[in-house]
Amino acid sequence: MNGINVTIQTYIKARWNPPALDDTVTCARKRFKQKKLRCMAVKKLCMMVKLSHVALGCTGASMVICLNAIALPYWFYAKKSSQEGMSIIYHGLWTTCHEFEARDQAKYLNCNTIARNRGSSYIATTRRLELTGLILVSIAAITGSYGLVAFTRNTAVQFIAGGVAVTAGNFMFVGAIIFAEKTKGLEAKGATLHVGFVFAILAGVLAVIGGSLFVAGRSD
Numbered sequence: 001m002n003g004i005n006v007t008i009q010t011y012i013k014a015r016w017n018p019p020a021l022d023d024t025v026t027c028a029r030k031r032f033k034q035k036k037l038r039c040m041a042v043k044k045l046c047m048m049v050k051l052s053h054v055a056l057g058c059t060g061a062s063m064v065i066c067l068n069a070i071a072l073p074y075w076f077y078a079k080k081s082s083q084e085g086m087s088i089i090y091h092g093l094w095t096t097c098h099e100f101e102a103r104d105q106a107k108y109l110n111c112n113t114i115a116r117n118r119g120s121s122y123i124a125t126t127r128r129l130e131l132t133g134l135i136l137v138s139i140a141a142i143t144g145s146y147g148l149v150a151f152t153r154n155t156a157v158q159f160i161a162g163g164v165a166v167t168a169g170n171f172m173f174v175g176a177i178i179f180a181e182k183t184k185g186l187e188a189k190g191a192t193l194h195v196g197f198v199f200a201i202l203a204g205v206l207a208v209i210g211g212s213l214f215v216a217g218r219s220d
Contacts, residue, residue: 051217052148052158058210059141059165062203066134066172069199070127073097073111076183078191092196093127122182129175130200136168137207144214158214165211172204 073092080087085102097111114123140161147157176197
């Protein structure tokens with residue numbers, strides 16, 4: 001009877017081996033841990049790509065808006081009415097215009113190019129700063145595009161693009177602030193800062209956001 005019990009116990013151990021079950025559980029845990037690590041890596045990589053694409057879109061939009069800000073003749077806008085008619089003066093970074101509408105509905109428009117040799121004027125200073133910002137944000141966009149196309153894990157590419165974009169945004173801000181400071185106090189005379197100034201501020205904001213996202217989206 002004892003021999004039969006020993007045989008049954010040996011058979012049961014052969015069919016159900018606890019050490020083998022432990023090995024199976026350990027392997028399953030290892031596979032689950034590896035799968036979890038792979039999923040985390042994929043999520044991190046997707047997040048990096050998403051941030052980089054958003055950053056590229058911000059720097060590209062900043063470049064286009066800054067270009068429009070530089071080209072538009074509407075940074076300063078002043079309107080004044082008199083007995084003779086309505087007088088409108090507006091200028092940007094390159095041209096200044098005087099528009100006059102008489103009471104008899106006749107209109108006159110005279111535009112002149114702002115001299116480039118006015119190096120001491122606030123307009124020339126703003127122009128240089130905005131052009132520098134445009135060049136830098138273009139470099140940032142090109143560098144960021146290279147990083148996305150090459151899909152390199154070198155963090156230097158996106159870090160450089162981010163730093164250049166933030167610097168470009170600061171140049172745009174400084175140019176707009178100088179222009180605003182020099183035209184301060186003219187609001188009482190009916191003068192206002194116009195769309196060119198707003199575009200310059202918006203371009204600077206987008207450049208800083210894009211640069212920050214380039215740095216945040218870089219791979220480890």
